[in-house]
Amino acid sequence: MPPKINDSVAWQQAEILMQPAFIRVVDNIRKLLDVSSWTGTYQDVLIWPTGTTDETQAIVTKLLQDLEAATPEQALEIRETLSVLPMPHPGYHLCLKRQEQQVSIDLWELCYRVCFRYYTPVSENVEIDTSLIDETGDVDWQVLENKTKQVVEEVFASLPE
Numbered sequence: 001m002p003p004k005i006n007d008s009v010a011w012q013q014a015e016i017l018m019q020p021a022f023i024r025v026v027d028n029i030r031k032l033l034d035v036s037s038w039t040g041t042y043q044d045v046l047i048w049p050t051g052t053t054d055e056t057q058a059i060v061t062k063l064l065q066d067l068e069a070a071t072p073e074q075a076l077e078i079r080e081t082l083s084v085l086p087m088p089h090p091g092y093h094l095c096l097k098r099q100e101q102q103v104s105i106d107l108w109e110l111c112y113r114v115c116f117r118y119y120t121p122v123s124e125n126v127e128i129d130t131s132l133i134d135e136t137g138d139v140d141w142q143v144l145e146n147k148t149k150q151v152v153e154e155v156f157a158s159l160p161e
Contacts, residue, residue, distance in 0.1 A: 002089065003112055003119065003126040013128040014115060020139050021114040021132075024148035025107060029094060032156050038096045042107075046088035060085050101160055113151050114144070 005011045033040050048057055060082065067078045096103040112119045116126040132147065134140040 003123055010128050013133060017115045017132055018111055020144060021111045024145055025110045028149050028152040038098045041095050043093045043095055045091040045093050047091040048088045049086045052086045103159060105155060110151055114148050
């Protein structure tokens with residue numbers, strides 16, 4: 001799940017950082033894949049709220065498909081039903097393969113690790129890593145690059161032998 005940001009200043013800082021962080025994550029992954037025995041592909045995925053059953057996922061998916069061809073009256077009814085059901089958010093995964101081994105890595109999670117201090121997937125509240133923002137309020141590109149490189153290298157170092 002995306003982390004919760006309650007502070008408007010932190011929200012603005014996250015908006016400044018997330019796209020550049022994503023670009024740097026993907027570029028650093030590319031550099032490491034070039035010299036790695038792993039091959040990587042990217043995949044769009046749906047991330048469901050924790051505890052969402054397979055049955056509920058199937059119902060929501062079917063309703064979303066039905067919505068595309070629905071009449072205005074049907075669309076209203078479908079939206080009302082969807083409003084009380086858990087909704088997925090889009091995700092983007094790096095799928096790594098080497099021989100029989102496969103690993104899937106959530107790229108947004110990597111971006112969160114770059115942009116937030118002490119981020120973990122179970123973090124409720126997050127704190128922006130303000131060292132990534134210079135005194136003028138812009139991205140400090142060198143600090144961002146250094147941290148991104150470190151995070152991506154840690155992921156590759158943790159891959160199975």
